[in-house]
């Protein structure tokens with residue numbers, strides 16, 4: 001099996017009937033690049049930049065950030081790199097930002113909420129990203145977007161910083177895609193409206209599942225409710241993908257579910273364009289993809305969405321098809 005996967009390292013990610021989907025990697029630091037390249041990653045689908053902040057005793061400077069982003073962009077050559085602006089808060093603490101102690105940190109002050117509130121921190125990150133953009137194919141993604149005004153505000157700040165840099169004579173790429181993570185149910189429900197304004201979606205199932213099922217992703221007592229294959233989750237995912245496609249945009253996924261071997265057949269059937277996962281899952285997934293026929297998977301997904309009432313029924317259905 002290992003030998004078969006190794007052979008797939010430089011092969012395209014194709015389904016049995018020849019449809020290409022992008023198999024990308026999630027990374028936390030530039031050091032993770034080697035693993036992405038060794039495992040045949042076609043892109044970075046999620047660069048979690050919060051580690052830059054967490055591994056530091058003070059706010060990382062614009063230049064420090066620029067160096068990290070440039071390293072990743074250059075390391076990937078022409079291949080796209082989706083950089084997520086910092087997702088601090090929730091379970092991720094930062095001593096020097098003085099984040100409040102909260103009763104419900106996952107429902108509190110985190111991610112884009114912090115960035116829009118402390119916009120000098122956000123602007124520094126965006127300037128570093130914009131300056132790095134000429135060194136590869138950069139895509140910028142905002143985390144934990146719940147409303148359109150949040151996206152518009154974040155995008156406006158990005159545009160302001162871009163204009164300032166150009167004014168100062170700094171070169172900035174003019175083809176940076178700007179998208180959002182879909183990890184809050186409100187955004188999934190309004191995906192058709194978001195799709196008119198964003199360049200892409202990346203579905204963050206780790207959070208989307210916990211918020212949809214109201215089951216803390218860290219709490220073992222309610223982990224039985226943390227159900228990636230619950231038909232409610234599958235319907236939300238379908239709505240997001242369809243909304244993107246209706247506006248000619250692409251939809252990816254960067255939660256754990258994207259590399260889950262039971263979920264992949266369903267996601268192929270739902271038309272997901274990009275799958276971003278830990279680098280070590282890429283070759284296994286490329287091998288699985290080659291056994292899946294898209295028309296057959298579409299039928300499978302339709303059945304899961306319309307006939308299954310529970311997560312268990314969905315699992316049994318997929319099992320029949322893939323094994």
Ligand code: PEP
Pocket residue numbers: 046048087183203204205206207208254255256
């Ligand atoms: C997610 O929520 O699915 C996600 C990819 O983000 P994180 O795991 O960093 O919250």
Ligand code: MG
Pocket residue numbers: 183204206207
């Ligand atoms: Mg998340």
